[in-house]
Amino acid sequence: MSDYSPGQRWISDGEAELGLGTILNSDSRSVTVLFGASQETRTYSSRQAPLTRVVFGSGDRIRAAEGWTLTVDDTKEIDGLIVYIGEDEQGELAELPEARLADTMQFDQARDRLLTGQVDRNDWFDLRFRTLHHHHRVEQNPALGLAGPRIDLIPHQLYIADEVSRRHAPRVLLADEVGLGKTIEAGLILHRLLLTGRAERALILVPASLTHQWLVELLRRFALEVSLLDEQQSQAHGDANPFEAGQLILASQDWLFSNPHRQTQAEACDWDLLIVDEAHHLDWSEAQIGPGYACVERLAAGSEGVLLLTATPEQMGVESHFARLRLLDPDRYHSLAAFRAEEAHYVEVAEAIDALQRLPGAEADRERIAAVIDEPDSLALLATLANPEADAEQRDAARDQLRDQLLDRHGTGRVMFRNSRRHVGGFPERHLHVAPLAPPAAYRRVLRKLARDEDYLDELLIETGLDHPDVLIYPDAMYRALTDDPLNEEPWWQIDPRVPWLLERLADDGEDGLAGDKVLVIAHDRETAEGLAEALRVLGGYHAPLFHEGLSLVERDRAAAAFADEEEGCQVLVCSEIGSEGRNFQFCRHLVMFDLPLHPDQLEQRIGRLDRIGQRHAIELHVPVFEASPGEKLLRWYRDGMDAFSTPHGIGSEIFDAFGDALADALLDDEALEEVIAETRALFESRLAERDAGRNRLLEWGACRSERAEAVAKNILELDEDRALPRYLDLALDIFGVDSQELGGDIQHLVAGPQMLDGLPGLAKGEEGFSATFSRSRALARDDVQRLSWEHPLLREMMGRILDGTMGNTALALLEHPTLPAGRVMAELIYRTHCPAPKKLHLNRFLPPTAVRVLLDESGVNLTDKISFTGLSRNVQKVKKAMARDLIRSRLTVLRELLDRGEGEAERELPSIVEAAQFRMREELDGELARLMALARRNPAVRDDELTALRDERAALDAAIEGTRLRLDAVRVIVTVGEETH
Structure with missing residues (x-):
């Protein structure tokens, strides 16, 4: 009872966040405390109250309830209450009774917590020091931001991501050919910018058909959680701007471009990065600007960084290509005529x-x-x-x-990065398998009539409502359209020989058969895809999921997932033309083109679903064609005119513009077809030669600097193979209360333990947790297994909590040593560099939080060089908190002296730390600035604002580093004990 008096100030050992408490009353059984800052009242047992008396000493700064501060010089006691004596802010002598101390005083700093008797576990202190050490090491690795994502280490992707993400406000066109990983490059750039603090908010605009794919890719590969915004989600926010609802917003271009109100809301936000996929669909000409282009133009003008993605930068000619570049830098690309001359x-x-x-x-x-x-x-x-x-x-x-x-x-x-397959290498061969089939009577009857009667084509177009030449190359669509013909009573799939041909191929388990293999089937029309899936079910017993534009995005995702499942998935997926846009089916090597698209770009998009970087098998292209039909003539034009089946060339659009009309007219004329094929071949070879001579060759040479890419990969592997990571994670999981179970194959399952600290990513109490591995290759092979790295959200969250909070910043331990007398006190002080700077400067690459360790004995002798942190940690023993508080209370005077002495010892290390950081910063930025200035004299693609930003960045970094100070981050008190103590 004598320990507590009303008006005394105490703090809760278990709830320090409650602030400073005031004793209201106490008796022999209980004590009641009011925590004014949090308006909480607690009643404890008098004998076992988890409370610590707050007592300040000489030199401490304390705050009065009225807001003024006092530097303590002395104390006196009146009726069990302390009165602090010292100088106020004006240097005047003043007194402050403890009852008038500010309720909001927090004891976050190590010194305050230690001197008020708040101590943590020794293993927490160990984890804090090791966190500082590893954070310092990892933050300086040049591959930071590129090492964590679940990707293969592909040189050109690493080079582009590294080069672009190092720039101030990058504005570039990612134009790699189909299958080379533009989405991965964009994800890597975004991930690094976010991790290094150079970006905080990003808007990602993609075609509606790709929204869920982007959502899953960003989460699965990059552990980035984005908010998928549509009209329904937007309306749920009422009058508030829905684009402010998250840091990373993913939205459909189709939705945004058609909604002026939502465009205004998007433009009202501050975006650090704008990403636009399939950018070649944005319509622009000198005479007219499309609504989608206009929307992106306004967003790009208000965003610091812009990434445009397209596999076909010149698909619609030089004018279209100029339009993309104009979005990136309208000052540089202001004249189409000047751009043509520059080419x-x-x-x-x-x-x-x-x-x-x-x-x-x-x-x-x-x-x-x-x-x-x-x-x-x-x-x-x-x-x-x-x-x-x-x-x-x-x-x-x-x-x-x-x-x-x-x-x-x-x-x-x-401003533009373009890698081609021939430049990158490592792509599979493509094998074309043509299956000539006799057309059925219904199709043959129409073809014969077309051959006899020139006017019948016009009648057919009117009767079917189809376009020319679709009516010729899609005979099943023509058959369905001729509904009044009494001979067309059966469903088209019951009379079409391509259906039994496909069923035979799917069941064939011979060397050339498809039995047991995944098969992607693409047809031009949705109706054809639906009929084909029905035919496979009725005639062959196959369950073939459908993927077409009439399905919702969720339904398409389910169909793709059912096809992708290796163990229980379906053998066949049937797609309409939409299946050739953006989806990745590289786990499959057989593509059946049930018919052929009319445009070369669509043909390449179809093949590109399978022929992607990382594909380990030759691509088998199966094309059934009717003999002597317009479809067979179209195949010959593709094959003989431009080698369209062998490899992508990127000039199909130009060729189609030149010969599309002539080709349509030649589909019923063999002689005219031969002439079109010959002319196509001549233009094709000419354009290839021109491409190889000029800009495309420069782009391919510059889009991947092999030495730089190898250096990035080497730095990533250094982090991948870091043996300290598993040891650190085991310690952190144990302290944070996460249970880990080994599953074999370098895979472990993490789940929230009963005592887990709240709020860890992917882990919630009562939920199943997740499986994870340190192995990059295993994570790539298993979509259900996360990859653990220094960049994984779980690691980042745990390290962030330690570095930003008080966890482990005080401790007390016992040390038994034969040469040391019992009762001696040592202080292990961990100081940390403090260098406030805006996140966008990414100061940590030059000066991450740096630990300075000082070990002093009670006489002030510096033992830092004689006793290592690891050696000391292995030999200290834990002590109960109550005993620790008593020991600290009994040695307050000595501890204050050691804390003051330690600061001076640590300050001696600061100049060398600052000098080394400035050297690293100047070496990198001065070299980059000199390079950019040299570039700017010859290459107008270097923007003036980029040079200005780099100069400003260098000056700001120089000032920030120069202003670096040390602050006490953690302290451990070590008390020696004799053998008799145990």
Whole structure:
């Protein structure tokens, strides 16, 4: 009873967040405490109250309830209550009774918590120090932000992601060919920008058919949770702006572009990054701007960073390509005529780079290079190359440097990245299997009539309502449209020979059969797809999920998932043309094109669903065609005119523009067809030669610098193979209360334990948790297994809680040592650099929070170099909290002296830390600034605001690093004990 008096100030050991408590009353059985800041009242047993008396000493700064502060110099006691004596903010002598202390005083800092008797477990203190150490190490790894995602380490993707995400407000066009991973590149860039603090809010606009795919990819590969916004979700927010509902917003282009009100709301938000997929669908011409393009143009103008994704940057010609670049930098790309003139210059640069490989050689090669360079550093490199006395090593180094300079200063890779399959390599072969079939009587009757009567085609178009040449190349659609024909009573799939052909192939278990293999079937029309799925069910007993534009996005996702399931999934998926847009079915190698699309780009999109980077099998293309039919003639045009089945070329749109009408007219004329094929072939080969000569060749050379990509991959592997990660995670899981069970195969299952701290990602009490592995390859092979890395949300959350909170910042331990007398006190002080700076500066790459450890004995002798952290931690023993508080209370004077002494010892380390950080910063940014300034003199793709931002960033970083200070982060008191104590 004598321990408590009304008006005394105490804190709760278990609920420090309640703030400072005031004793209301007490008796022999209980004590009642009011915590004024939180308006909570607690009643405890007098004998076992989890309370600690708050007593401040000389030098402590305390705050009065009225808001003024007092620096304590002395104390006196009146009727069991402490009165603090010292100087106020004006230096005047003042007194402050403890009853008038501010209720809101928090004891978050290690010094305050320690001196008020709040101590944590020793293993918490160990985890805090190790967290500081590993955080410091990982934050400085150049691959930070690229190492965590569940991806294969593919060089061109790593290079693009690294190059783009390092820029201030990146604005680029990602234009890799189909299947090379543009979505992964965009995800990597977004992930790194978010992780490093360079971006906080992003808007992602994709076609409606791809919204769920993006949602799943961002979550599964990058552990990014995005908010999928549609009209229903928007209306749920009432009058509030729905685009403010999350940091990462994913929305359908179709929905947003057709809704001016929602566009206004999206434009009212501040976006750090705008991502637009399938950007070639945005309509623009000098005469007219489409609504989608106008919307993106306004959003791009208000967003710092912009990523446009398209596999076909020139699908609709140079004008369309110019329109994309105009969105990225309207000042740079302001004139279509000037852009056309600039395109011609790229041939000279490409020829100069070719000539580099031949030097020292003919004088003409040297002149060809000299014609496109005038910078002193470039001319010096050229002189080295032409110098007959230079050795091979000097020439190779000069050649590589000059090549990189030419690509940087003259290429278009600053704003556009395009990798082609031939440049990347490693893609599977494509095998075309054509199955000639005799047309059924109903189809043959129409074809014969068309051959006899030139006017019948017009009658057929009117009668069926189909377009030309669809009515010719899709005979089943024609059959369905001729509803009045008495001979067309049976469903088309009962008379079409392609159906039994497909059923035979699916059941064939021979060497060339499809039995047991996944098979993707694509047809042009939704009605054809529906009839075909019905035929497979009725005639063959196959359950073939449907994937077409009439289904909701969720229904399409279910169909794709049913097909993808390896163990219980369906053998066949039947798609309409929409199935060729954006979906990834690379686990499958057999594509049946039940018919052929009329446009070469659609043909490539179909094949691109299977032929993607990472595909480990040859692509088998199965095409049934009716002999001597328009469909067979279309196949010949594709195969013989442009090698469309062999590999993507990216010029199909231009060829179709040139010959589409002539082809349609030739589908019923063999002689005319041969002429169209010959002319197509000539233009095809000519365009390939032009592409190889100019900008595309420059883009391919510059879109992946192999040495840089290898360096990024090496840094990622360093983090992948970090042996400290599993050890750290085991310790953290145990302390945070997460149960882990080994499942075998390097996989473990994590689940919330009964004592788990709340709010850990993916873990909630009562739920099943998740399976995870440290292995990149196993995570890639198992969609249901998460990949654990230093960047995983669970690791980031646990480390963040430790670094940002008080967990483990105080501790007391006992140490038994034969040479040390009992009762001696040591203080292990962990100081941490404190350097406030905006997140966007990403200061941590140069100066992450850095720990400075100081170990002092009670006489003030510095033992830091003599006793390591690990060695000490292994030998200390835990002590009960009540005993720890008594020990601290009994040695307050000594502890205050050690805390003051330790600060001076730690300050000696600060200058070297600051100097090293400034050196790293200046070395990187000065080099980058010099490079960009050199680029800007020749390459207008370097924006003025980019140079200004880099200069400002360097100045801000320099000032921030210079202002670095140390603060006490954690302290452990160690008390020596003799053997008799135990």
